[in-house]
Amino acid sequence: xxxxxxxxxxxxxxxxxxxxxxxxxxxxxxxxxxxxxxxxxxxxxxxxxxxxxxxxxxxxxxxxxxxxxxxxxxxxxxxxxxxxxxxxxxxxxxxxxxxxxxxxxxxxxxxxxxxxxxxxxxxxxxxxxxxxxxxxxxxxxxxxxxxxxxxxxxxxxxxxxxxxxxxxxxxxxxxxxxxxxxxxxxxxxxxxxxxxxxxxxxxxxxxxxxxxxxxxxxxxxxxxxxxxxxxxxxxxxxxxxxxxxxxxxxxxxxxxxxxxxxxxxxxxxxxxxxxxxxxxxxxxxxxxxxxxxxxxxxxxxxxxxxxxxxxxxx
Amino acid sequence: xxxxxxxxxxxxxxxxxxxxxxxxxxxxxxxxxxxxxxxxxxxxxxxxxxxxxxxxxxxxxxxxxxxxxxxxxxxxxxxxxxxxxxxxxxxxxxxxxxxxxxxxxxxxxxxxxxxxxxxxxxxxxxxxxxxxxxxxxxxxxxxxxxxxxxxxxxxxxxxxxxxxxxxxxxxxxxxxxxxxxxxxxxxxxxxxxxxxxxxxxxxxxxxxxxxxxxxxxxxxxxxxxxxxxxxxxxxxxxxxxxxxxxxxxxxxxxxxxxxxxxxxxxxxxxxxxxxxxxxxxxxxxxxxxxxxxxxxxxxxxxxxxxxxxxxxxx
Numbered sequence: 001x002x003x004x005x006x007x008x009x010x011x012x013x014x015x016x017x018x019x020x021x022x023x024x025x026x027x028x029x030x031x032x033x034x035x036x037x038x039x040x041x042x043x044x045x046x047x048x049x050x051x052x053x054x055x056x057x058x059x060x061x062x063x064x065x066x067x068x069x070x071x072x073x074x075x076x077x078x079x080x081x082x083x084x085x086x087x088x089x090x091x092x093x094x095x096x097x098x099x100x101x102x103x104x105x106x107x108x109x110x111x112x113x114x115x116x117x118x119x120x121x122x123x124x125x126x127x128x129x130x131x132x133x134x135x136x137x138x139x140x141x142x143x144x145x146x147x148x149x150x151x152x153x154x155x156x157x158x159x160x161x162x163x164x165x166x167x168x169x170x171x172x173x174x175x176x177x178x179x180x181x182x183x184x185x186x187x188x189x190x191x192x193x194x195x196x197x198x199x200x201x202x203x204x205x206x207x208x209x210x211x212x213x214x215x216x217x218x219x220x221x222x223x224x225x226x227x228x229x230x231x232x233x234x235x236x237x238x239x240x241x242x243x244x245x246x247x248x249x250x251x252x253x254x255x256x257x258x259x260x261x262x263x264x265x266x267x268x269x270x271x272x273x274x275x276x277x278x279x280x281x282x283x284x285x286x287x288x289x290x291x292x293x294x295x296x297x298x299x300x301x302x303x304x305x306x307x308x309x310x311x312x313x314x
Numbered sequence: 315x316x317x318x319x320x321x322x323x324x325x326x327x328x329x330x331x332x333x334x335x336x337x338x339x340x341x342x343x344x345x346x347x348x349x350x351x352x353x354x355x356x357x358x359x360x361x362x363x364x365x366x367x368x369x370x371x372x373x374x375x376x377x378x379x380x381x382x383x384x385x386x387x388x389x390x391x392x393x394x395x396x397x398x399x400x401x402x403x404x405x406x407x408x409x410x411x412x413x414x415x416x417x418x419x420x421x422x423x424x425x426x427x428x429x430x431x432x433x434x435x436x437x438x439x440x441x442x443x444x445x446x447x448x449x450x451x452x453x454x455x456x457x458x459x460x461x462x463x464x465x466x467x468x469x470x471x472x473x474x475x476x477x478x479x480x481x482x483x484x485x486x487x488x489x490x491x492x493x494x495x496x497x498x499x500x501x502x503x504x505x506x507x508x509x510x511x512x513x514x515x516x517x518x519x520x521x522x523x524x525x526x527x528x529x530x531x532x533x534x535x536x537x538x539x540x541x542x543x544x545x546x547x548x549x550x551x552x553x554x555x556x557x558x559x560x561x562x563x564x565x566x567x568x569x570x571x572x573x574x575x576x577x578x579x580x581x582x583x584x585x586x587x588x589x590x591x592x593x594x595x596x597x598x599x600x601x602x603x604x605x606x607x608x609x610x611x612x613x614x615x616x617x618x619x620x621x622x623x624x625x626x627x628x
Contacts, residue, residue: 024542033538036598037426064409095378096426112351112410113429115566119530125540165488174479175532176544176552214528216433218489224347226439227577228338230490238490252429263541284350 014183019135019265021125033130035123039093042130050090051131055104056306057124059117059257060143063098063109069143069299070100070107076303077312079103105306110142114171114214114256121260139190140261140268143298146210146251147220148274149243153286154294156203156301158191159210159270160246162254165219167211167245171259184212184258190269197308198301205301208248210270212255220250222282239278249274271298328497333449333579335439347444349437353407356444364404365445369418370620371438373431373571374457377412377423383457383613384414384421390617391626393417419620424456428485428528428570435574453504454575454582457612460524460565461534462588463557467600468608470517470615472505473524473584474560476568479533481525481559485573498526498572501581508583511622512615519615522562524584526569534564536596553592563588585612 027033034041060066070087073079079102081087091099091108097120100107108124110117128138148155162184163169170181191207198205217225221235242250254270261268273294275284284291307313341347348355374380384401387393393416395401405413405422411434414421422438424431442452462469476498477483484495505521512519531539535549556564568584575582587608589598598605621627 022540024537024539026537026542026546030538030597032597032599034597034599041599062409095376111425111427111430112433113425113427115427115528115530116425116430118528119426122531122539122541129540166491166493173529173533174527175529176535176548177480177555179480180532213488214429214432215487215489216429217436218494219487221490223338223340224344225338225436226336226443227436227574228340232340234490241491260541283344283346283348285346285348285355 014185016262017265021129021135021264021266023263033126035127037094037096037119038091038099038123038127040091040127047127047130048132051101051127052133053104054101054106054128054131054133055138057106057108057138057140058143058302059108059110059120059141061110061112061145061253065295066098066107066109067100070102072299073102073105073107073303076307077103077105077310104310110253113252114212117253117256118260121256125264135264135266138266140257140266141302142253142257142270143302144251144253144270144272145275145295146249146272147276147278148249149239149247149277150279151206151248151274151277152204153274153276154204154297156198156205156271156273156297157208157210157249158194158205159186159254159258159272160188160191160207161185162210162212162258162270163247164255165211165213167242171255182259182263184255185262186258186269187267190267194269194271194301194305197305201300201304203297203301206248209246210254210272211242211247211250213250213252216252220278224282236279243279250278271301273297328499330576331579335443335449335578335580337577347440349441351408351410351433352405352413352437352441354405354441361441361444362446365415365441366447367418368415368420368442368445368447369452371420371422371452371454372457372616373422373424373434373455375424375426375459375567379609380412380421380423381414384416386613387416387419387421387617390621391417391419391624418624424567427566428526431567431570432574435570439578449578449580452580454571454580455616456567456571456584457616458565458567458584458586459589459609460563460586461590461592462563463553463561463591464593465520465562465588465591466518467588467590468518468611470512470519470585470587470611471522471524471563472508472519473500473568473572473586474502474505474521475499476524476526476572476584477561478569479525479527481556485569496573496577498569499576500572500583504581504583508585508615508619511619515614515618517611517615520562523560524568524586525556525561525564527564527566530566534592538596550593557593564592585615587611
């Protein structure tokens with residue numbers, strides 16, 4: 001990159017605010033709170049009793065993957081279940097998200113795209129606030145999939161920062177007719193710790209910037225959508241320029257994830273495996289079992305990190 | 315509304331383009347096409363054989379609601395199943411969306427928000443193109459839920475037009491670094507036909523404009539999100555102004571739905587039931603069974619419309 005090139009993605013992160021799950025004076029006036037999309041509420045559920053020990057909240061797009069992650073954590077943490085019991089989807093009263101709890105670990109699916117994730121983060125933040133968790137102690141993780149740029153498929157990218165499709169490091173939200181911009185920074189110290197853990201378990205992992213788009217096809221420069229009015233050359237020029245600015249992978253949620261966590265002052269990290277190299281193609285046709293193994297890689301890093309924090313050895 | 319007020323939502327719709335499921339010269343060069351999020355592809359599935367008779371594609375957010383709609387259509391259309399068989403989720407190889415087929419009717423879930431819907435519409439358009447359906451004959455419907463403005467909860471709104479959170483009647487997509495604007499117009503003739511059908515079955519239904527946001531909490535002026543820096547008065551001023559501009563309801567997908575259908579030249583309509591009156595509150599706490607009945611109202615209109623088109627009497 002040209003050293004004179006003013007790169008907004010290299011700006012110093014603004015200082016993190018004091019951790020607080022909620023920043024909303026109106027909440028104090030509410031008698032009950034219905035977390036509608038989680039099918040939980042303060043009237044029928046003792047949220048403090050259910051969730052007060054949560055320390056690690058792991059988000060991922062796919063409900064079946066996040067269910068599998070919860071059961072994987074049962075094994076990894078040697079988590080003792082009551083005889084005759086199994087994990088159940090705590091949000092089974094809704095079919096928007098799945099939510100599983102394994103001791104201090106929540107495993108929750110967020111669907112695809114920023115709006116779907118945004119609803120969930122609002123409700124998870126309120127949930128942890130009702131539960132009386134310490135916002136300075138809880139860490140949020142997104143374990144996802146992505147398209148890579150110049151990386152061997154299967155490589156895990158830990159996001160240094162999230163940027164939008166125009167490389168702007170903030171999420172824009174129209175609120176009461178005004179556009180608000182929320183900076184999407186992630187925590188370098190946490191990232192380095194995760195990178196060390198990934199290396200210790202032999203998982204090919206890099207740090208890089210993540211482009212987050214609102215559209216999978218045209219928004220990510222794919223040639224294979226229903227609509228496309230650009231050429232292969234246009235696409236490659238764009239992806240190469242993005243790559244030259246430090247973009248390592250492309251997905252659809254990191255911007256919102258980083259921005260909302262930063263706004264709450266909650267530590268967070270985004271770990272996405274790359275399913276293909278977008279500099280080489282658009283279509284995902286890798287065999288299912290290979291892709292399954294790749295998708296477990298962020299989970300394996302996550303497990304090793306959590307076990308280290310909890311002092312659990314293999 | 316002030317008669318001198320230039321209201322962009324009252325602009326004449328641009329003429330619809332000639333119907334075509336796809337507008338992408340690159341597709342002709344592809345040997346195979348993997349509709350990744352539907353778990354269907356041209357190599358392993360005979361898409362023409364499976365889908366050539368499709369005429370009505372019904373989209374809705376919730377997987378369980380769209381599964382229920384498919385079984386409801388079996389009853390309504392007196393659709394004869396082979397003895398010992400039942401409907402199955404055609405996209406069961408993926409857990410992103412569910413897809414059911416009942417004769418000429420597809421019932422498909424789109425998740426929450428524009429990005430999730432956008433991926434699906436790209437892949438459904440390509441699917442119908444592979445199947446050789448006639449783009450001038452297929453109609454797309456979104457059957458959804460929404461917050462109403464000044465309407466009795468349970469009222470169905472048929473969208474005259476979709477606008478974003480700043481009342482702009484187009485969807486913006488960043489494509490290779492440029493912002494593209496796709497107009498989000500719907501078909502007045504189809505809407506009037508649907509309104510007549512709704513009246514004929516005694517379902518409280520109105521025509522109105524629909525505001526489509528990228529965020530459920532702050533983006534829709536809710537006071538009960540994790541974050542909120544505006545007051546009840548700010549919120550009410552905004553919602554009343556939107557209501558004064560003809561906004562009847564607020565949801566999270568119509569803008570993309572209308573824009574992508576308009577771009578393909580495919581006829582489309584959006585029918586959303588209102589779950590609450592946002593001029594009176596934010597929280598959704600209506601009993602589950604009441605809400606279930608409300609959510610069936612767009613489905614009942616849909617069924618009556620499809621039966622009319624197919625010449626099926628009760």
